[in-house]
Amino acid sequence: MKSLVKFLATLALAAFLPLAPTAQAQDGGTLKIGFGGALLGDTASYGLSNLYGIEYAAAQVNAKGGLLGRQIEIVTEDDSCRPDLAPEAALKLANQGLKLIMGHTCSGATRSALSSYNNRVILISSSATEVALTEDGASPYFFRTTPRDDAQATIQLKYMKQKGYKKVAILHDKGDYGIALAEKMQNDIKADPGDIQIVLFQGITSGEVSYDDVVSLLRQNEAEVLIWGGYYSDASKLIMQMRDKGLTTVVIGPDGLYNPSFITLGGTAVEGSVATGQADLSNSEAAKAAIADHNTRHTEEIGPYFFYAAGAAQALFAAVEKAGTADDLDAIKKHLTEDTVETVMGPVRFDAKGDVIGAAFALYEIKDGNFSEIKMD
Amino acid sequence: MNFFLDLFMSGLTKGSIYALIALGYTMVYGIIALINFAHGEIYMIGAFTALLASMVLGSLGLSGWGLLLSVAAIAAVYSAMYGWTVERVAYKPLRGSSRLAPLISAIGMSIFLQNYVQLAQSPNFLVFPDLVPQIDFLAPVARYISRTQLVILLFTVFSMVGLTVFIKFTKMGMAMRAVAQDQTMARLAGVNIDKVISATFVIGSILAALGGVLIGCSMRQISFYIGFIAGMKAFTAAVLGGIGSIPGAVVGALILGFAESFAAGYVSSSYKDVVAFIILIIILIFRPEGIMGQAQTQKV
Amino acid sequence: MTNPSSSQKPGRAILAEIKAGLLASLWICLLAFPLMTLEINPSSHTISFSASRLPFLAGATFVLAILWRFFLRRRAFQGVSKAVLKSEGLPEGLIKGPKPTWLTVVMGSRFRYPVLAILLGFMALLPFVSPPYLVNVMVKALIYVSLGLGLNVVVGVSGLLNLGYVAFYAMGAYTYALLGQYLGLGFWVCLPLGALVATLMGLLLGFPVIRLSGDYLAIVTLSFGEITRLVLTNLDITRGPRGISNIRPAGFFGLDLNGPIKDFLVANLGVDKDMDINKILTYFIILGLVILTIICVFRLENSRLGRAWLAMREDEVACQAMGINKTRAKLTAFALGSTWAGLAGVVFASHLSFINPTIFSFMESIMILSIVVLGGMGSIPGVILGALVLIVLPEQLRAFSQYRMLIFGALMVLMMVFRPGGLIQSAREVYLHKLGGQDGPQGGPAGGAARIEALNGAGRPVEGDGRG
Structure with missing residues (x-):
């Protein structure tokens, strides 16, 4: 026992020594690109869909001889989407001398990671949607390919007015992504209500065993349409239980629902639901090739952030290639904001704040198990 | 009135789902006074095994009640094996040490099993097939109660009664009660303690697995993380009812279910968990040993 | 777990260990069988089978099971020696108190302050x-x-x-x-x-x-x-x-x-x-x-x-x-x-x-x-x-x-x-042995046994366990 304590104590002390990763300059070998995000925990699927997109973009470049003549290697660190774990992941990446990092997955974790990077790296997120991340202008080297939280309410509200819905229920999953969407919608309606009346505005608990009580609430308030702020797994469960109980309220959701998994999970119940999403990629050859490639590598369905991530990585690689350096942040930033790059998610260029330009939203309705675009004037 | 009835039914469903898992918690606690944190994970593994089994058996052409029953049987066997192994590895070597040591190793086990399933299967939500066949006579009242809810309710009542009979009238049940009362005395009286504790875990795990199958049918999607949320609620319910008491677990679960449901309906679903937890605290302040728990006089 | 006779026939004991290890690894493979071999493809809703991960798992569990048994047995023997001490009511055990660890040795010695100072100095320098x-x-x-x-x-x-x-x-x-x-x-x-x-x-x-x-x-x-x-x-x-x-x-x-x-x-x-x-x-x-x-x-x-x-x-x-x-x-x-x-x-x-x-x-x-x-x-x-x-x-x-x-x-x-008592067990009663004479303060083997239990520290229940 004594020796065991001694052993453990020595271990604990010795543990700190290798903790100090040596800041090494990038050698002539591979070009390391960092990825920080959720690879473990309950949000792992979102993080992995980001990672797969980046891996796809890297594999494409590597097959053509690499970037600046070097093969790209992706270094991953997990933050489990937790703001308290993100600084360690961020510093671990930054301390290896990485200058180009993709991530992080969730807004909260991105927020606390940004203060750890302290403007030392180019950070491109493909799933952090909180408005303030770019809006506050505090992070000149932060970019994102995902549209911001505030971009979706406008088109959804327009659709509701066109359809003539009057009684609206707004529900969110109490997560940072969901609540931002819900509140933006609430504010937009309050600003210009027209005939629309908000009958319900509440948060529900994500991952619950049953949403029957929420279904009763919707029925009681006679909501014609439900605006959902959150991801597809809770939404599909909620909609299924609504349909089980014979409730026909139309559901309009954010890009968190624009995902094949939503239809797979919801089955026939989600038929007729509406989601905002990125411009239709079904006719794009590049997107088709990416989907085919994804399906040969992974058994799971293509994730919600795959295209945003692949697009972000392709834009970054193009900017690095043009800048001719992987270390000069300002040179890379210049190309990111000045050149438009053709990527699997469409043309990508960033504005001065770091948001992607021209990522217009489209509305999709689920018809016969597929997303079909709703043409609006 | 309809609204009230709706909420009542949803509380009942939720309560019976919590009860299915709470029974396993309360059994283990009753015998060895251990909060088995890995119980929620056993339930999750039951659901995953059921999903895999249903896909294999489904492709072999099985369907209807036959499919449901065989899937449930396979899930029960596997979960029992897992439960038994978890007890052997994480709790048995800790018998006789402080009360908190097995609690921590249970938490370690829970983290391990969650990550094991995430790595072995998938980090995503997976579709769980609706295995409960159509029940025709329910069609007129489908607004209030779905067939899955009915099966869950019936099953909860059935397992509560079954467990009570088992504990009261069988030899193993008697041995369990003896071990619960006094391990040393039970050992002196010739009860094989290891066997009794293993049996407790096996039964608890079977219940969890059946819960996993039924809840999977009701939610129709599962992920490696479902055990944590359901497990915490079920554990709360078990304590509320008086941990160690089998009818207590069901009563506690129903109260929790109703509290959540009515709070969602009449207060706000944003605050329903807050209301449920406040009710729990108030009940425990006035009945510190839980609703059905027996007050224990402490011996010096 | 303990089998003292096994020391007499080492060959057979090793064979028994291997058998136990094989059994354990077989059992774990059986447990892992569906979850680790069957994989669901959610988009096509099909299921595929691949046993490629099992051999690795079997090998790993075999080694781990043998190590597990070895260390558990070591732990059990230590328990036995304490129990023997207890039943014999040996006064030495009572007087010696808990085994000195590197920590108590250092903290009890006159090097206490220099060690603390060095530690503090190290901690103060670390961030720089x-x-x-x-x-x-x-x-x-x-x-x-x-x-x-x-x-x-x-x-x-x-x-x-x-x-x-x-x-x-x-x-x-x-x-x-x-x-x-x-x-x-x-x-x-x-x-x-x-x-x-x-x-x-x-x-x-x-x-x-x-x-x-x-x-x-x-x-x-x-x-x-x-x-x-x-x-x-x-x-x-x-x-x-x-x-x-x-x-x-x-x-x-x-x-x-x-x-x-x-x-x-x-x-x-x-x-x-x-x-x-x-x-x-x-x-x-x-x-x-x-x-x-x-x-x-x-x-x-x-x-x-x-x-x-x-x-x-x-x-x-x-x-x-x-x-x-x-x-x-x-x-x-x-x-x-x-x-x-x-x-x-x-x-x-x-x-x-x-x-x-x-x-x-x-x-x-x-x-x-x-x-x-x-x-x-x-x-x-x-x-x-x-x-x-x-x-x-x-x-x-x-x-x-x-x-x-x-x-x-x-x-x-x-x-x-x-380490069920924790990595470093509480040794709060260390000073007691100074009071004790040959028989300990309360005297008698019964008191001695209770003392040893107390010395072993953290084996205390938190809160009376409700059943007295």
């Missing part, structure tokens, strides 16, 4: 010579040390199982975040305020729940933790799940640490050029807080109140019979524990600069509890080691990327199984 990542990890580890020491007062010393400790941590963090955000108050004003808020909440919760014992107390505190998190999520003033960002780091007499001071430090002391000097300040603040906590807890444990807590942990009824005011003892334990959580919370908020309610989840309470139990309940060095292990270990395991938490969970089980 290490990269930002390491400083960050150290700050976090130290925050958990102080949280662990605070919870140790509640759980380890007083025996009150608190599963909602994170609520008080959140109170501290949010006190600073909100007061800083809305009133512009600085860190140094908020540090005592955060502690005060947490203490008051501890008292508020303490009053109704002191009647409860054991797991009922645990569930009420758990509920309190969850209520706190949910309220923080739902309130507008806390910005709900979006949290509060741009929380200012601690100030240092209004100086801009990242200005000329940083240039000086980088040029002359070899500080990493990417270092945020505020982090170094935070490091020293939390280091000071930990040292203060250690002194306080150490003094408290040996005070009248500390003795009352210990008595309460061992036996509530007996402690009341001794004339100890149980209500007051419980309340002070609760409130004092909360104070440290509040202090740690303020430092944490200033360190992270962003907080949201997801940080203060139930799992966090569990992690802090694990620190206390894994380190050794009631033992100050134990809790420190526990915090370092549980916070640094996941960082160390980053090399295993996706297997990180899998290995972490397994290690938690292993540490508990092989």
Whole structure:
């Protein structure tokens, strides 16, 4: 026992020594690109869909001889989407001398990671949607390919007015992504209500065993349409239980629902639901090739952030290639904001704040198990 | 009135789902006074095994009640094996040490099993097939109660009664009660303690697995993380009812279910968990040993 | 598990071990069979079979099973020797006290102060010579040390199982975040305020729940933790799940640490050029807080109140019979524990600069509890080691990327199984042996046995286990 304590104590002390990763300059070998995000925990699927997109973009470049003549290697660190774990992941990446990092997955974790990077790296997120991340202008080297939280309410509200819905229920999953969407919608309606009346505005608990009580609430308030702020797994469960109980309220959701998994999970119940999403990629050859490639590598369905991530990585690689350096942040930033790059998610260029330009939203309705675009004037 | 009835039914469903898992918690606690944190994970593994089994058996052409029953049987066997192994590895070597040591190793086990399933299967939500066949006579009242809810309710009542009979009238049940009362005395009286504790875990795990199958049918999607949320609620319910008491677990679960449901309906679903937890605290302040728990006089 | 005769025929014993190992690995493979071989393809809704992972699993479990049995047997033999000692009523065992560990040896010797000074010097130098990542990890580890020491007062010393400790941590963090955000108050004003808020909440919760014992107390505190998190999520003033960002780091007499001071430090002391000097300040603040906590807890444990807590942990009824005011003892334990959580919370908020309610989840309470139990309940060095292990270990395991938490969970089980009393067990009764003569203070083998049990320390139940 004594020796065991001694052993453990020595271990604990010795543990700190290798903790100090040596800041090494990038050698002539591979070009390391960092990825920080959720690879473990309950949000792992979102993080992995980001990672797969980046891996796809890297594999494409590597097959053509690499970037600046070097093969790209992706270094991953997990933050489990937790703001308290993100600084360690961020510093671990930054301390290896990485200058180009993709991530992080969730807004909260991105927020606390940004203060750890302290403007030392180019950070491109493909799933952090909180408005303030770019809006506050505090992070000149932060970019994102995902549209911001505030971009979706406008088109959804327009659709509701066109359809003539009057009684609206707004529900969110109490997560940072969901609540931002819900509140933006609430504010937009309050600003210009027209005939629309908000009958319900509440948060529900994500991952619950049953949403029957929420279904009763919707029925009681006679909501014609439900605006959902959150991801597809809770939404599909909620909609299924609504349909089980014979409730026909139309559901309009954010890009968190624009995902094949939503239809797979919801089955026939989600038929007729509406989601905002990125411009239709079904006719794009590049997107088709990416989907085919994804399906040969992974058994799971293509994730919600795959295209945003692949697009972000392709834009970054193009900017690095043009800048001719992987270390000069300002040179890379210049190309990111000045050149438009053709990527699997469409043309990508960033504005001065770091948001992607021209990522217009489209509305999709689920018809016969597929997303079909709703043409609006 | 309809609204009230709706909420009542949803509380009942939720309560019976919590009860299915709470029974396993309360059994283990009753015998060895251990909060088995890995119980929620056993339930999750039951659901995953059921999903895999249903896909294999489904492709072999099985369907209807036959499919449901065989899937449930396979899930029960596997979960029992897992439960038994978890007890052997994480709790048995800790018998006789402080009360908190097995609690921590249970938490370690829970983290391990969650990550094991995430790595072995998938980090995503997976579709769980609706295995409960159509029940025709329910069609007129489908607004209030779905067939899955009915099966869950019936099953909860059935397992509560079954467990009570088992504990009261069988030899193993008697041995369990003896071990619960006094391990040393039970050992002196010739009860094989290891066997009794293993049996407790096996039964608890079977219940969890059946819960996993039924809840999977009701939610129709599962992920490696479902055990944590359901497990915490079920554990709360078990304590509320008086941990160690089998009818207590069901009563506690129903109260929790109703509290959540009515709070969602009449207060706000944003605050329903807050209301449920406040009710729990108030009940425990006035009945510190839980609703059905027996007050224990402490011996010096 | 033990089989003393096996030593006579080593060949057969080895064969038996191999057989047991094979059996175990077969069993694990059987367990893992469906989950690790069948894979679902959700888009096509088909299932595929691949047994490629099984041989590796079988090999690994075979080796692990043999090691497991070996170490368990070693542990069991040690138990036997103690039991033999007990049944024989040997006075030596009683007089010797607990086996000296490297820690007690050092701390008992005249090298105590030099060792402490060297340790302190090392800790003080650390941030100047290490990269930002390491400083960050150290700050976090130290925050958990102080949280662990605070919870140790509640759980380890007083025996009150608190599963909602994170609520008080959140109170501290949010006190600073909100007061800083809305009133512009600085860190140094908020540090005592955060502690005060947490203490008051501890008292508020303490009053109704002191009647409860054991797991009922645990569930009420758990509920309190969850209520706190949910309220923080739902309130507008806390910005709900979006949290509060741009929380200012601690100030240092209004100086801009990242200005000329940083240039000086980088040029002359070899500080990493990417270092945020505020982090170094935070490091020293939390280091000071930990040292203060250690002194306080150490003094408290040996005070009248500390003795009352210990008595309460061992036996509530007996402690009341001794004339100890149980209500007051419980309340002070609760409130004092909360104070440290509040202090740690303020430092944490200033360190992270962003907080949201997801940080203060139930799992966090569990992690802090694990620190206390894994380190050794009631033992100050134990809790420190526990915090370092549980916070640094996941960082160390980053090399295993996706297997990180899998290995972490397994290690938690292993540490508990092989050190059920914690890494460093509480040795509070060390001084007793000086009283004892040949027969010990109470004399007689019965008293001796009880003493040995007490010396073995942490094998105490928390709260009477309700069944007497």
